[in-house]
Amino acid sequence: xxxxxxxxxxxxxxxxxxxxxxxxxxxxxxxxxxxxxxxxxxxxxxxxxxxxxxxxxxxxxxxxxxxxxxxxxxxxxxxxxxxxxxxxxxxxxxxxxxxxxxxxxxxxxxxxxxxxxxxxxxxxxxxxxxxxxxxxxxxxxxxxxxxxxxxxxxxxxxxxxxxxxxxxxxxxxxxxxxxxxxxxxxxxxxxxxxxxxxxxxxxxxxxxxxxxxxxxxxxxxxxxxxxxxxxxxxxxxxxxxxxxxxxxxxxxxxxxxxxxxxxxxxxxxxxxxxxxxxxxxxxxxxxxxx
Amino acid sequence: xxxxxxxxxxxxxxxxxxxxxxxxxxxxxxxxxxxxxxxxxxxxxxxxxxxxxxxxxxxxxxxxxxxxxxxxxxxxxxxxxxxxxxxxxxxxxxxxxxxxxxxxxxxxxxxxxxxxxxxxxxxxxxxxxxxxxxxxxxxxxxxxxxxxxxxxxxxxxxxxxxxxxxxxxxxxxxxxxxxxxxxxxxxxxxxxxxxxxxxxxxxxxxxxxxxxxxxxxxxxxxxxxxxxxxxxxxxxxxxxxxxxxxxxxxxxxxxxxxxxxxxxxxxxxxxxxxxxxxxxxxxxxxxxxxxxxxxxxxxxxxxxxxxxxxx
Numbered sequence: 099x100x101x102x103x104x105x106x107x108x109x110x111x112x113x114x115x116x117x118x119x120x121x122x123x124x125x126x127x128x129x130x131x132x133x134x135x136x137x138x139x140x141x142x143x144x145x146x147x148x149x150x151x152x153x154x155x156x157x158x159x160x161x162x163x164x165x166x167x168x169x170x171x172x173x174x175x176x177x178x179x180x181x182x183x184x185x186x187x188x189x190x191x192x193x194x195x196x197x198x199x200x201x202x203x204x205x206x207x208x209x210x211x212x213x214x215x216x217x218x219x220x221x222x223x224x225x226x227x228x229x230x231x232x233x234x235x236x237x238x239x240x241x242x243x244x245x246x247x248x249x250x251x252x253x254x255x256x257x258x259x260x261x262x263x264x265x266x267x268x269x270x271x272x273x274x275x276x277x278x279x280x281x282x283x284x285x286x287x288x289x290x291x292x293x294x295x296x297x298x299x300x301x302x303x304x305x306x307x308x309x310x311x312x313x314x315x316x317x318x319x320x321x322x323x324x325x326x327x328x329x330x331x332x333x334x335x336x337x338x339x340x341x342x343x344x345x346x347x348x349x350x351x352x353x354x355x356x357x358x359x360x361x362x363x364x365x366x367x368x369x370x371x372x373x374x375x376x377x378x379x380x381x382x383x384x385x386x387x388x
Numbered sequence: 389x390x391x392x393x394x395x396x397x398x399x400x401x402x403x404x405x406x407x408x409x410x411x412x413x414x415x416x417x418x419x420x421x422x423x424x425x426x427x428x429x430x431x432x433x434x435x436x437x438x439x440x441x442x443x444x445x446x447x448x449x450x451x452x453x454x455x456x457x458x459x460x461x462x463x464x465x466x467x468x469x470x471x472x473x474x475x476x477x478x479x480x481x482x483x484x485x486x487x488x489x490x491x492x493x494x495x496x497x498x499x500x501x502x503x504x505x506x507x508x509x510x511x512x513x514x515x516x517x518x519x520x521x522x523x524x525x526x527x528x529x530x531x532x533x534x535x536x537x538x539x540x541x542x543x544x545x546x547x548x549x550x551x552x553x554x555x556x557x558x559x560x561x562x563x564x565x566x567x568x569x570x571x572x573x574x575x576x577x578x579x580x581x582x583x584x585x586x587x588x589x590x591x592x593x594x595x596x597x598x599x600x601x602x603x604x605x606x607x608x609x610x611x612x613x614x615x616x617x618x619x620x621x622x623x624x625x626x627x628x629x630x631x632x633x634x635x636x637x638x639x640x641x642x643x644x645x646x647x648x649x650x651x652x653x654x655x656x657x658x659x660x661x662x663x664x665x666x667x668x669x670x671x672x673x674x675x676x677x678x679x680x681x682x683x684x685x686x687x688x689x690x691x692x693x694x695x696x697x698x699x
């Protein structure tokens with residue numbers, strides 16, 4: 099039983115990462131209709147930014163997180179300028195191709211800049227153990243779900259109660275009508291990419307204490323995030339949050355009780371079932387037909 | 389007529405290529421041929437029929453693994469594997485086509501991405517059947533026999549290159565016939581306006597499914613050829629990045645044009661080779677070029693040229 103709780107806790111840690119990455123992905127899709135292949139690279143850059151902040155700049159953990167949020171947001175602004183701004187009034191293909199190109203470019207830029215060897219983030223938090231009942235986690239790992247809850251709550255409040263959030267949701271519902279009602283579409287697009295990149299970047303930084311950072315680390319994470327986005331329903335933020343946690347826990351339990359090699363298979367079995375029976379996702383609304 | 393003589397000249401040139409260049413160049417030419425089949429196949433479903441697919445890599449892998457597994461368990465030769473690979477990939481194409489009937493645009497893209505991911509995970513995790521992450525190795529193609537009589541031997545790289553060339557020509561010709569048939573025109577009608585196509589009495593279900601199957605079967609053939617050429621398969625040869633690369637080839641060349649994806653395939657395979665001196669930077673340059681190309685020329689090279697000449 100104690101071990102079971104520990105596995106759940108490990109699953110929550112991994113799942114929180116999925117949530118952070120997938121929520122950004124689903125936001126960018128839901129609001130702007132951009133299927134962002136370069137999202138895993140936001141995660142990867144966040145990891146490197148974290149290592150830079152801690153080892154080169156010597157920042158403590160919390161300012162380092164702030165640093166990562168800021169740099170990731172800048173990456174998001176740049177990504178919007180490349181992936182969305184020039185692609186207005188074009189079909190989905192253009193931004194998908196473009197984001198694929200951006201992903202390749204960023205991965206190889208990181209390879210040249212940081213080298214292929216995996217790097218690990220060591221902070222003052224990694225040696226502090228935290229015990230909650232039978233569960234044991236280093237404080238640095240515990241930071242992942244904590245930051246996830248904080249950031250997703252902030253995001254929820256912003257989406258729900260601020261003008262920016264309202265215009266974001268208006269865009270998600272109908273772009274033309276939103277524009278007619280005075281929503282500044284260009285600004286909304288930039289904000290969406292900033293938020294998406296910042297969430298993924300923080301996930302990358304926090305996870306680099308558990309998994310290592312290397313130039314192509316984003317591939318697998320992006321794959322998992324796409325799984326979560328499908329499970330949660332495309333464009334559905336709450337769905338992505340729940341699906342991300344569920345996927346993390348299911349993966350953790352599978353590798354503990356069934357076998358480690360089944361870990362990645364479980365996610366896709368669920369995806370097949372979901373696609374067969376609820377193609378709109380577990381929490382999605384049915385897709386309109388023309 | 390001019391097009392036919394140009395294509396014949398191109399094929400002849402490719403056939404004579406192994407006499408003029410070394411083994412490395414022949415290998416590069418073979419990779420180009422694989423990608424030509426993939427890009428032309430994808431163009432049928434995405435360019436002509438307008439159904440977005442990010443699963444080319446999956447069908448490519450299904451073809452390759454069909455060849456490798458049949459070769460391992462049944463000892464079949466490349467000539468048995470080719471139709472088998474096309475059949476298996478085509479059946480899975482039908483499987484993917486069914487959910488695709490209900491979905492459009494981004495949703496379809498996501499479903500094909502999911503399908504691609506599922507296939508990748510199966511071939512990388514089902515170790516007892518597919519060899520897992522390590523993949524499978526295959527024997528040489530060896531002598532080709534019909535009823536016990538050895539017809540010819542495909543031992544050298546050169547001979548295998550010619551086999552690949554012949555298969556590519558067959559595939560491209562078949563795709564060209566399809567695209568210019570009544571079915572091909574139905575695909576274009578579905579792409580341009582599905583509601584209208586259904587209203588004038590076209591069977592859009594049949595149209596979409598045939599496009600998916602044709603595209604998948606061609607990718608399967610490319611997979612079989614690749615598996616035999618590499619003498620083995622690994623899951624990482626069939627990732628979503630392959631799918632995205634093929635999409636990029638089609639788009640850069642020109643969607644919905646026949647020659648465009650072929651040009652795109654040649655260009656994108658050759659480009660890293662010419663960047664050879666900047667080996668370290670070649671993938672970086674490749675990525676940047678992709679972004680720039682799609683931003684300034686979304687209709688592709690051939691599409692842009694046609695627009696200009698139409699003006």
